[in-house]
Amino acid sequence: MSENQTIQELLTKAKQRDIEAAKEILRRISDKMYFITRLYVADHEQARKVEQAGLKKVFSSLKEVTNPEWFECWAAEIVRKEAIAHVLPLEESTTNSNMYTEADEIPNYMAVLPETVEGKKYQVLEMMDKLSTGARAALALHLYDGLSIEESAKLLMSTPQSVMSWLTEAKDTL
Incomplete structure (x- = not known):
């Protein structure tokens, strides 16, 4: 099974509230999302909180994902926006x-x-x-x-x- 097929399968299951599929998605993307958050938020504890808020938005919006190839980019954009919102106003x-x-x-x-x-x-x-x-x-x-x-x-x-x-x-x- 290709990586895209695996992601598609995980997304389909997660959209149906499969906890194990959601955990696997989280396992695959959490380090990358934390890195993106840390690009904007210096404090480690605050960065984790911002990352969690962003991931919560990602998982509550899974129904919007139509192409598994773009899932990670889509999730990263949500997390980036959350991190920027956290540091505003500058x-x-x-x-x-x-x-x-x-x-x-x-x-x-x-x-x-x-x-x-x-x-x-x-x-x-x-x-x-x-x-x-x-x-x-x-x-x-x-x-x-x-x-x-x-x-x-x-x-x-x-x-x-x-x-x-x-x-x-x-x-x-x-």
Whole structure:
């Protein structure tokens, strides 16, 4: 049985309130969802709470899933939105010196790490713990999700100027 068929079967059973299927889905995605939450939320305990709230929304909305290939991306988007909502509102940043632009580069430690090196991903999160909440969220959206400064500003309910300032902070810190 292929991975998609397995996911489809688990989703079908979970939609019918099969507890074991739901547990198996949770087992398969919880580490990834926690990682996504930690991209935005520095405090481990708060990150777990936010992850749980996001996963609760995922499981209460399973009927919306129509394609098992996109299930994990769909779940990740719900968890990401929950994490962003948790950190809002952000304190606007007004740093003007050496302002970050789209042409600047911040080391993308996540891009160079093999997917199998789970511990390295969490080392990156520990490095991000040095950042302000705004810089952390802007960096996650810009590097991990690949969003532009304008798209990041919209999601963070902020200005492009603040996002550039947060990214400048991240670049200087990392």
